[in-house]
Amino acid sequence: xxxxxxxxxxxxxxxxxxxxxxxxxxxxxxxxxxxxxxxxxxxxxxxxxxxxxxxxxxxxxxxxxxxxxxxxxxxxxxxxxxxxxxxxxxxxxxxxxxxxxxxxxxxxxxxxxxxxxxxxxxxxxxxxxxxxxxxxxxxxxxxxxxxxxxxxxxxxxxxxxxxxxxxxxxxxxxxxxxxxxxxxxxxxxxx
Amino acid sequence: xxxxxxxxxxxxxxxxxxxxxxxxxxxxxxxxxxxxxxxxxxxxxxxxxxxxxxxxxxxxxxxxxxxxxxxxxxxxxxxxxxxxxxxxxxxxxxxxxxxxxxxxxxxxxxxxxxxxxxxxxxxxxxxxxxxxxxxxxxxxxxxxxxxxxxxxxxxxxxxxxxxxxxxxxxxxxxxxxxxxxxxxxxxxxxx
Numbered sequence: 390x391x392x393x394x395x396x397x398x399x400x401x402x403x404x405x406x407x408x409x410x411x412x413x414x415x416x417x418x419x420x421x422x423x424x425x426x427x428x429x430x431x432x433x434x435x436x437x438x439x440x441x442x443x444x445x446x447x448x449x450x451x452x453x454x455x456x457x458x459x460x461x462x463x464x465x466x467x468x469x470x471x472x473x474x475x476x477x478x479x480x481x482x483x484x485x486x487x488x489x490x491x492x493x494x495x496x497x498x499x500x501x502x503x504x505x506x507x508x509x510x511x512x513x514x515x516x517x518x519x520x521x522x523x524x525x526x527x528x529x530x531x532x533x534x535x536x537x538x539x540x541x542x543x544x545x546x547x548x549x550x551x552x553x554x555x556x557x558x559x560x561x562x563x564x565x566x567x568x569x570x571x572x573x574x575x576x577x578x579x580x
Numbered sequence: 581x582x583x584x585x586x587x588x589x590x591x592x593x594x595x596x597x598x599x600x601x602x603x604x605x606x607x608x609x610x611x612x613x614x615x616x617x618x619x620x621x622x623x624x625x626x627x628x629x630x631x632x633x634x635x636x637x638x639x640x641x642x643x644x645x646x647x648x649x650x651x652x653x654x655x656x657x658x659x660x661x662x663x664x665x666x667x668x669x670x671x672x673x674x675x676x677x678x679x680x681x682x683x684x685x686x687x688x689x690x691x692x693x694x695x696x697x698x699x700x701x702x703x704x705x706x707x708x709x710x711x712x713x714x715x716x717x718x719x720x721x722x723x724x725x726x727x728x729x730x731x732x733x734x735x736x737x738x739x740x741x742x743x744x745x746x747x748x749x750x751x752x753x754x755x756x757x758x759x760x761x762x763x764x765x766x767x768x769x770x771x
Contacts, residue, residue, distance in 0.1 A: 399723075400626060426615065520622075530590050534583055550593055560760075561737075574657055
């Protein structure tokens with residue numbers, strides 16, 4: 390039996406992505422978003438949705454670049470804090486002790502301590518409603534060597550990313566392995 | 581020490597979303613996407629990116645509606661299969677034994693067995709590259725009563741959604757609770 394809850398943004402899981410930008414004074418800033426994800430394979434693109442009122446919104450419009458920083462679960466408290474305060478009021482790098490490093494290819498900072506970084510240049514801006522969607526072209530991916538697995542591919546069980554559940558408002562880690570993609574479904578395909 | 585992997589779509593986690601549509605003969609179809617997520621709170625919207633070659637792409641263009649069906653982990657094999665074959669060639673509902681039910685508010689079918697359903701009407705189409713992004717306005721959310729927790733809010737530990745790790749190409753379940761959002765970060769805010 391299903392209950393109707395009305396129009397709710399109930400997607401499980403959503404990611405926890407920290408968006409790194411510079412402001413007009415070259416001050417690095419970072420904010421947490423859960424409204425985002427991959428949106429194209431070629432060119433490789435990621436989308437993040439922000440409200441116009443955020444400091445990061447202005448920074449992306451001005452600098453036309455941002456980084457996506459994927460935390461491991463040991464940084465869940467820092468990631469939550471970064472989503473709660475504005476870079477207009479606080480220097481979030483100073484407050485968290487996280488280290489801002491200039492990206493190699495784009496005009497944005499990334500978080501040294503995080504295991505997985507995407508350097509993005511602004512590719513497209515989509516006006517939706519309360520949120521504006523920035524589509525960034527991924528120009529490079531940087532991965533901490535300690536989370537690389539076989540074939541130099543990041544191992545998700547070593548990265549230990551965080552998932553966010555809207556409405557539930559809880560953070561969870563990665564759970565048990567359910568199986569390899571493009572493989573376990575062959576059982577039905579062959580039937 | 582970080583290694584550069586080039587331009588890769590490396591977001592962890594991405595969701596496993598089954599997109600339900602009708603074709604021009606009213607045949608229900610479903611496909612799996614990981615390139616998607618919430619993109620706006622008001623109006624409440626979800627984005628899914630598809631290649632033009634897919635059967636679902638044509639169906640959404642024609643019917644201007646789709647459902648988002650969030651599987652629980654017991655349906656991981658069905659979810660993988662649905663992402664591997666085209667609705668042009670196979671009736672995926674017949675083959676999996678999943679049940680197609682007509683949505684209440686939009687011109688699309690949903691999957692009866694899945695715990696969490698979003699009914700979406702096509703709101704905006706964004707040409708990006710290989711993938712086209714469909715932004716759907718969420719007009720209703722339907723939740724299986726057995727996965728509701730306190731305050732009639734879905735409990736992510738009962739929904740048991742699946743996360744997908746690109747490149748790693750593995751499915752994982754939900755892991756341990758790391759803490760409540762907009763709460764654990766207050767420790768730093770107050771410092």
